[in-house]
Amino acid sequence: DDGHRLSWSDLESGRYELLPDADVVIIDRVTYAGNVGSVLRHMPVFGAQVIFLTHSTHDPSSPYPSYPRKFVKEAMRVSMARHYEEFSSKLCVLESGGVDEVSKLLAFLKERGFKLLALENVEAFEDINSASATASSSPGVSGVAVEVAAKPVPHHSIYEEGSILRDVSTPMAFIFGGEVGGIPPALLATCDAGGYIPSRVGGNPRASQLTADCDQQSYKNFWSTEGNARTLSGEQMEGTVQDDDASSEIASRPFLRTHSCNVSVAACVVLSERFRLKLLHEPRPAEQPASARGAGDPKSSEYQVLLWYKYSKIRERSVFRDDQEKLCQTLNLSGRLRVAEDGLNGCLGGSRGNLEKYVACFSHDADDHNMKTYGCSFAETDFKWGGLDPSRGSEEEQRLKGLSVRLCLLATSGSVQIYRI
Incomplete structure (x- = not known):
C-alpha cells in the first residue's frame, strides 16, 4: 500500500x-474507514489526485496519531488500490491533528493555486453568514475568531451557474466534514466558497436529511465552549455565540448539519459533477460523414481492438504472464492483460492480422500446448472485435498506449478504464 500513500513531509x-x-479531496474527522476507501477507489475515475485526512479536534500533543494504522489499512483495503498498477490517486494522512495543521494544509493548497470549496448543508452557510452580519469584537474573542465571525461565505448548489465548481481551469480542494458534526464553522469561513447538494426531502430541494438526533443542540454542544471549545486557533472562543435575534432564530428551528448523503456518496457526487463539467469543456473533433467512417465497418481500418475475458484456473500463472508479454511484444500489440487467480481480462490493440495470430493461440488447435504448459484450455474464449471511430479523433489519438501484462487477484473488478473504440 505504500505506493499509494503520500506523506505530508514529501509535499x-x-x-x-x-x-x-x-483536484484534491479533504475529509476532516472522518470516523468510518470504509467511507475513505470508497472515495479513494473512485477518485481515479474522476481525475482527482489526492485525498487528505485531517482531524481538527485531535490533540497535537497526543502520543497517538490522528488516525491509527488499523484505520488507514482498512481504508486502503476498501479502495483496492494495491491490486492495480494504474491506480493513480494517493492517500495523505496528516497525523499530528489539530486545527493549526488543517490551516497549514489549506494555506499550502492556496499558495499552489487551489480554490477551497467547502461542501456542507445549506443551513451551515446560512447560519454562519447570519452570525457574521451581527458579530462584533469583544476582549474575550481571539483575533482569529473575530476574523472568522466577520467573514460571510458565498455558497451555491453545485449545479448552479454561480458555483465555483464550474471554474474548470482552476484546481479545486473539496472539503468535507466527517459523519457527525460537519465542517467546523471556523474552517468554513476560511474557504473561498461553499457548495451544497440539493435534495428533495419533504418536497424542499434545499432540505437536508432528516436525522432526528442531529439537531441544533447536538451541534452546539460539539463546537461551543460548553463542549470542547474547538476554534481555528485552538483557543477558546469566549462570547462568540451571541444572544441576539439571529442566534435565537437559528436555535428556534431544526439544525441539520450532516450531509444530505453519506459522506462517501456526497464526495463522489461532487467529483462526478466536476468531471462532467470538465468533459463539456474539452474540444470535440469535427463530425465526419458516414462515408468517411467506412459506414461503421470494423474491418474498414487496419487497426483493431480486441476485448475479452475468460474464467479459468491457470496453473502456471507466472509462466503464462511472461509468455503472453513476449507474444504481445512480438506481435507489436498494445493495451493491457490481467492474469488473475480466476481467469483473464484483456484489451489489446494492433493490426488485424497480428490480432488474428494472437487469437489463434487460444484456439482448439492450441489446446494440447495450453493444457500441457498452463494446465487449462482457452478454446471457448469469446473475443469481441472493435474498430476506430474517426469522429472521435485521429487513429493515433485512439490507439491504446503501452503494454501492461500483470498478475492480479480478480479478472473483472477494479478501477475503470475507458477505451474509445
Missing part, C-alpha cells in the same frame, strides 16, 4: 508535487 519538502490540473 512540504517538494519531493512530491501536486498536479496543477487535478
Whole structure:
C-alpha cells in the first residue's frame, strides 16, 4: 500500500508535487474507514489526485496519531488500490491533528493555486453568514475568531451557474466534514466558497436529511465552549455565540448539519459533477460523414481492438504472464492483460492480422500446448472485435498506449478504464 500513500513531509519538502490540473479531496474527522476507501477507489475515475485526512479536534500533543494504522489499512483495503498498477490517486494522512495543521494544509493548497470549496448543508452557510452580519469584537474573542465571525461565505448548489465548481481551469480542494458534526464553522469561513447538494426531502430541494438526533443542540454542544471549545486557533472562543435575534432564530428551528448523503456518496457526487463539467469543456473533433467512417465497418481500418475475458484456473500463472508479454511484444500489440487467480481480462490493440495470430493461440488447435504448459484450455474464449471511430479523433489519438501484462487477484473488478473504440 505504500505506493499509494503520500506523506505530508514529501509535499512540504517538494519531493512530491501536486498536479496543477487535478483536484484534491479533504475529509476532516472522518470516523468510518470504509467511507475513505470508497472515495479513494473512485477518485481515479474522476481525475482527482489526492485525498487528505485531517482531524481538527485531535490533540497535537497526543502520543497517538490522528488516525491509527488499523484505520488507514482498512481504508486502503476498501479502495483496492494495491491490486492495480494504474491506480493513480494517493492517500495523505496528516497525523499530528489539530486545527493549526488543517490551516497549514489549506494555506499550502492556496499558495499552489487551489480554490477551497467547502461542501456542507445549506443551513451551515446560512447560519454562519447570519452570525457574521451581527458579530462584533469583544476582549474575550481571539483575533482569529473575530476574523472568522466577520467573514460571510458565498455558497451555491453545485449545479448552479454561480458555483465555483464550474471554474474548470482552476484546481479545486473539496472539503468535507466527517459523519457527525460537519465542517467546523471556523474552517468554513476560511474557504473561498461553499457548495451544497440539493435534495428533495419533504418536497424542499434545499432540505437536508432528516436525522432526528442531529439537531441544533447536538451541534452546539460539539463546537461551543460548553463542549470542547474547538476554534481555528485552538483557543477558546469566549462570547462568540451571541444572544441576539439571529442566534435565537437559528436555535428556534431544526439544525441539520450532516450531509444530505453519506459522506462517501456526497464526495463522489461532487467529483462526478466536476468531471462532467470538465468533459463539456474539452474540444470535440469535427463530425465526419458516414462515408468517411467506412459506414461503421470494423474491418474498414487496419487497426483493431480486441476485448475479452475468460474464467479459468491457470496453473502456471507466472509462466503464462511472461509468455503472453513476449507474444504481445512480438506481435507489436498494445493495451493491457490481467492474469488473475480466476481467469483473464484483456484489451489489446494492433493490426488485424497480428490480432488474428494472437487469437489463434487460444484456439482448439492450441489446446494440447495450453493444457500441457498452463494446465487449462482457452478454446471457448469469446473475443469481441472493435474498430476506430474517426469522429472521435485521429487513429493515433485512439490507439491504446503501452503494454501492461500483470498478475492480479480478480479478472473483472477494479478501477475503470475507458477505451474509445
